[in-house]
Amino acid sequence: MKVCSALDEYGLNIGTVGIDIGVDKNGGLWLIEINNRDPDPTIALDANDRDLYLRLKTGILAYAKFLAEF
Secondary structure, three states: OHHHHHHHHHOOOOOOOEEEEEEOOOOOEEEEEEEOOOOOOOHHHHOOOHHHHHHHHHHHHHHHHHHOOO
């Protein structure tokens, strides 16, 4: 969420973003990449999480509504 907020503050309004993270052997989190070029929400279906898939598909609409101050 901090990454997405920072992108917004920088002026990049990205509606859908994929963030790849890794965990090292000490439990530290590492940001690997941020993908804003049409990340695939069907990965949630691969994980049998239909609710997440639907939230991913409708989240872009909520973000557009937020940007429009609607």
